[in-house]
Amino acid sequence: MNILQACADPKLFAPWFRNPATYSAWFTFLAALFALPMDDQQLAIFRQFTGRSEAPRQPFNEAWLVVGRRGGKSFFMALCAVYLACFRSYREYLAPGERATILVIAADRKQARIIIRYITAMLTRIPLLSKMLMGEPKAESFDLRNSVTIEVGTASFRSTRGYTFAAVIGDELAFWRTGDDSANPDFEILDAVRPGLATIPSSVMLCASSPYARRGALFDAWKRHWGKDGAPLVWRAPTLAMNPTLSKRIVEEAMERDAASARAEYGAEWREDIEAFVNLDTVEACIRTDMKLRPPERDRFGSYFGFVDPSGGSADSMTLAVAHKEGNLILLDAILERTPPFSPEDVVNEFAKFLKQYGISRVEGDRYAGEWPREQFRKRSIEYRTAELTRSQLYTELLPVLNAQSVDLLDIQKLVNQLVGLERRVARGGRESIDHGPGGHDDLANSVAGVVTMVSRHQIRAVTRTYTVRV
Template sequence: MNILEACRHREIFAPWFRKPETYRAWFAFLAAMFGLPMDEEQLELYRKHTGRSEAPTEPQREAWMVIGRRGGKSFHMALIAVYLAAFFDYREYLAPGERATVLVIATDRRQARVILRYVRAMLDNIGALKDMVDRDTADSFDLNNLTTIEVGTASFRSTRGYTYAAVLCDELAFWRTDDAAEPDYAILDAIRPGMASIPTSMLLCASSPHARRGALWDAFKRYWGKDGQPLVWKAATREMNPTIPQSVVDRALERDQASAMAEYGAEFRADIEDFVNIEVVQACVSSKVFERPPVSNIRYRAFVDPSGGSNDSMTLAIGHNEKDRSILDCVRERKPPFSPESVVAEFADTLKRYRISEVEGDRYAGEWPREQFRKKGIAYKLSEKPRSDLYRDLLPMLNSGTADLLDSDRLVNQIVGLERRVSRGGKESIDHAPGGHDDLANAVAGVLNATVKPRNVVISEPLRI
């Protein structure tokens, strides 16, 4: 039974397609993905959304979907995962004790739970599939055909060591991890060897688009509109899911056209650029120097990025100036959950080791950090520069190599993950990408800015006639 037949079968997937007319574009995509015959309507949709002329006649080993938000990506990821796991037999490719895995990778735990609920609903409510489940855990299902469906979050470390029948990557344009500066490439590189031993294995990557970089953008540039290459399907939200009201899209366009065209129009954003490339940042890192101890004749400065302890990390950076170089000496990061008062006490002890009696920080945390640091004998000075300006002024230090960073992959990844954005009014801002973090980068940018010696300005006397 092919996947379209399974979608029409009332005892299999048909209950999830109560209004089949609203899934026409998805049925056309599934036909293309699995090399199934297409009717005239499906062929027209295929040509529109792939830019190609010739429909595939066999299943795709690799496919990319650039689809607007709320287009139905997560549900169809779950559907394809269940179909590939339950309707295929991979045992001839497995060694004794080995299992084939159909892995769905989500952006974060919340998105993973959404996909997991879809998978569980199908396995629980389809009688023939329910009988196949040998073991049901918090994030995986072992089927009796030696195949496992597993749903996880983006990490290149946790994706190694599997034999993959299929890997389905959801919203990979928004993967943000502390594992790597380019998590999409790192994770894809980690999973490809695991797909090599099953010749029918599939890789399906789907996401609403973001900036013009990363694996999704690269695949779109290389494969869109080209017959015989990995399939690339591009469609706006309402083209894949016409149940989304046009008024929702219109309101989003009124608020922020560039963002809405990416989220609902499936257009890559032209108003976002990388802040700095990884080679520039790595050139500023002192290899295997993780912390520099205090030296008696050096004047140190410090910058703190406060946090309430529930969502963001609280970070501290200490540095000094040597001639024209800004040296990073010490960084501290405490990830949530934590007690803000205890972290302030810990940071105050570190500051005193470096003979620092004043720390600089941003003004957005309110009065509490000033009060808490005062209790520990440390004055808290509000930064004159907003976060975006700190990053802007950090860039020349990185480009010129006058910044000397500690050996921290997490710090490097946060700096590389920053984005430049230009608003409709022409104002530029620099911040972390959606779903990313920059707490450590912010503290480091703050302290390196503070260590820069102001240039002496010589004002000449007015010419007397």
């Protein structure tokens, strides 16, 4: 039984499609993915959303879906996972005791829960499929009697190794992040799972997402494969084409609020108003040693600077960066980070003791929480001054320093990842902002940008004062 027959069978998936006519684009995608016969109407839909001229002659081992928000991606990813798990046999490719895994990777736990609910409903409410379950479904995995396991996880390249995969399904690929803010988690995760797919000839890697910035694995696949016969399947379609039941007013209102965002979320267009702030090669060129800390030197007391990125202790990290200048080079000496949950007062006390090791009695930081940081640091004999520049302005000041390789950063991968993960956005009216991407963090990057800017501006003021005296 092929997947379209299963979708039409009242004893299988048909009850999930109350109005089958509204799923015509999705059924065409499934026909293309599994190389099933298409009628003239389906062939026209296929050509429209793939840019191809020839109908597929064999099933795809790799496919990419670029579909607008609320288009139905998560449901159809779950449907493909259940179908591939229940209607195919992989035993001839497995060693004794080995199981074939259908891995569904979601952007985060919240997204994973959506897919889990769909999979759970299909496997428990369809009697023919519930018989295949071994025991009660677990929180994030389903063991079947045919030596197949469906697992649902979140995006992490470390947890995807060592499996034999019958399929890997990546949901919302454009928004994947890992816990340590990996700069390119999508490429890393997909590279990690490809060896596990190689054992089973009919294995499938299916990645889906609404589009975001013009970078990453999804954009790379679209740029290389869309519209090319014989290449991996790339399907791009706006929300209303895949889900005509969604109210057009929702899309229209989104366009009125933020046209650039709405064109990506509902129109499946890549955002041209977002680009990378700095590339990996530039950041790595500013790491000259493998040092992760430069101990204080007492003869340099008075030349060290400190910048704090405060936090309330429940959501973001609280960070501290220390730096000084030698000749024309700014040296990053230390970075401290305390991840939540934590007591803010305890962290202030720790940071104050650390600052005194470098002879620092005055720091700068952002305007977080009003008077609170100033009061807490003052109690510990550290003056806290509010930075004159905003977060975006600090990053703007940091960029030419990085490009000129005028800073020697510490060899801390998380810092590198956060710097590379920064995005430059252009809002309506042309105003630029620089910040971390969706789901990312920039606490370390912010404190480093702050302290580098402090050192750089201090040097400029010092040179200006010297020049004035000489005149």
